């Protein structure tokens with residue numbers, strides 16, 4: 001495969017491993033992916049959940065865990081491209097970005113809102129930045145804003161489609177439209193339109209802005225199809241969950257392997273955004289309207305009123321990451337049911353790049 005430049009480094013396989021919070025993509029998975037020539041991404045969402053003082057001062061614990069996980073990944077892939085996924089919707093966004101830069105992150109990828117201030121937080125560093133967008137409109141808005149305000153553009157860009165896991169950047173209505181009318185006809189046009197917007201900024205800044213498409217990408221054919229639309233690579237998350245190197249507990253990986261197509265549903269997260277998850281015992285109760293008032297607030301989301309939500313998203317993601325797979329929230333991509341057995345990062349990377357045919 002052709003090498004792709006990432007700042008002063010290169011990747012030998014055009015694969016970004018998508019950030020997975022809480023506790024699913026930490027230093028071990030990110031390091032393994034970077035070692036195999038892709039981009040390894042650590043999620044900062046409640047990254048400090050295993051620190052002893054986490055429940056007293058979650059923010060301090062999270063900031064402290066950022067360099068620790070980064071060093072873990074760096075020890076596995078001394079020359080690899082390693083970075084962080086930092087969600088705009090979370091409290092402490094600025095502090096997490098600054099800690100990531102200080103740790104030596106090669107890249108920061110930000111979604112769950114538009115990362116309007118991100119260029120400011122990486123100024124003077126070598127950390128590359130990429131927004132995650134789901135529509136032509138959001139691509140245009142963020143690139144125009146960075147151009148006007150900071151006289152710079154994205155170093156690369158991630159397009160996240162409706163087959164992805166975790167929170168989705170679509171309204172419930174547009175999700176239904178895409179899923180009913182077929183991905184190919186609807187979303188591929190959006191991908192082409194977003195790439196056309198990116199090309200304008202490539203011309204303006206006279207440098208390449210690699211584009212990676214995320215959401216349901218699991219096979220070499222997906223990579224080829226996205227390349228035929230003009231993308232440079234793919235961002236993949238779900239396929240890496242069932243690898244030996246993934247930071248999730250074994251019970252979490254087993255739950256993925258046991259899941260059937262019908263177990264995977266679009267659910268509403270407590271703050272109203274649609275998300276995709278495995279319907280386990282906990283989620284069945286939520287879907288029936290049961291409420292789980294939070295005992296304490298971990299102050300995670302900027303827009304959350306603990307008095308009004310059906311459950312605390314941080315608490316349920318932490319439960320899942322601690323192995324309580326029937327009581328926790330298990331985010332997953334639309335194709336999670338296809339995973340058949342525990343594998344390795346190297347094997348997934350080779351499959352995604354069509355190397356073992």
Ligand SMILES: Cc1cc2nc3c(=O)[nH]c(=O)nc-3n(C[C@H](O)[C@H](O)[C@H](O)COP(=O)(O)O)c2cc1C
Nearest residue numbers: 018019020021164165166215216236237238332333
């Ligand atoms: C378990 C899980 C957790 C995720 N957590 C995050 C997150 O913390 N931040 C984020 O921007 N995206 C998150 N995502 C989305 C992924 O980074 C990725 O873009 C998407 O899932 C790609 O689709 P795929 O899973 O079908 O490969 C998560 C996805 C999964 C499956």
